[in-house]
Amino acid sequence: MEFDTVWRELRDRGETLGPDEVLVTPGSERPFDCVTAETDRIVVEFVREGAERSLWRDQFQVLFDRLETDADGVSLTDLPAGVEPYVAVMSLSSRYGVDDAGGRFHRAGTSASAESPFRRPAWTARTSAERVRDDAVLLADALEREHVDDPRSVEPASLVDLYVLLSDVQHGADRLRRELGDLLLNYIGPDARLHGRFGSVHRTTRERRRLRDEEAVFDALDERGIPHSWVTGIDTEKLDVVIAVTDLEERAVYDVDEQVYVQKTAVEEGEKQSRLQGLMDRLAGVETEEAAELRADIRAIEDRIDAVVTAG
Structure with a gap:
């Protein structure tokens, strides 16, 4: 060819x-x-x-x-x-x-x-801001419909939807928060604050330690007369290898605490699209100030989902 x-x-x-x-x-x-x-x-x-x-x-x-x-x-x-x-x-x-x-x-x-x-x-292929906005609209609608003040009265399937939306909003908002934080550093000098309508921010410096290579550490100890034995100990990576290839049991050398938690495993993007379109359809005949505000929030994403819904 x-x-x-x-x-x-x-x-x-x-x-x-x-x-x-x-x-x-x-x-x-x-x-x-x-x-x-x-x-x-x-x-x-x-x-x-x-x-x-x-x-x-x-x-x-x-x-x-x-x-x-x-x-x-x-x-x-x-x-x-x-x-x-x-x-x-x-x-x-x-x-x-x-x-x-x-x-x-x-x-x-x-x-x-x-x-x-x-x-x-x-x-x-939406931007971070678009994803947060869309998920926040869906979350606001779900919180309005469900009796979250009494979670035990909410059906399990609805609890799943709420948990997924909360997770999506949390992670999406955190990614966007980091992006905006990096941008804000360009506007905030040392010891300076920047004020907005909802709060203030300032520049913060945090030290993160990263251990130097073993030779550099031992040289520094030797210069000060500190025995190597004071800082050497059990290497957990080597210990894990021993556990894997011998009959040494994990609980014989580790204190193991078991934690049970819920983990999100899937997100139904198609259902999100469909629900957003449904919200706009429901609001079309409602003439209140709140409805007008929500219509304005959703109007920005209506054009993007029209083509998808029409295509089936």
Whole structure:
């Protein structure tokens, strides 16, 4: 198969991406659409930035030639940012795939995935802020419907939904909190505070210790006349190996405390979409101030879910 054939395949498949689908770059997970496919380029638009970029035919051929001559392909973790969208688009071709470990992009073989791992439903390519907003709306609705003040009266299935939403909001909000915190450091100098409507923040410095290598530690002890035996002890990693290969029982050398807890194992994104659409439908006929505020919260995500719901 010559490059011209691959190029035609890429142009055709790029134009057949559904309205509810996007491609994401392998490393940075930036979602983008294929806008047009021309003779010498494929024009893409990055969804979050709203910026268009041309991916040139001759650059695709450079990548094609590399993959033809190198059976190992290219490492996805080492891709320059500018090459990532080229790889994502080339993954649409049946000629290429990603190995089972997800680490390399190469000519398709028995270990390659059948579908492009970079082709995603647009719903799953939301920004951190969009995910937190959507989950917060769903959580607010669930808390309104369920009698959480008396959790024992809530049906187990509803408890599961509440637990999953609380978990999603917690983790999503924490990721977003860290992103915003890193940004705030640019505005807050040492010993300075920054005030907002709901509170204040200030710069905090915390020391984290990391043990130096053994030789450096022992040299420091020797300089001060401290016996090595004062700091040497049982190596837990070595002890675990002994437990694994002998009849030494774990409880003979460890105090083991058992903790039972609930762990989230799955999230039904389709049900989230459906519920959000249902909320908007219910609010359409309600004319109250609270309903207007909630409509405003949901309106931003209505356009994203319309295409998904219409597609069935």
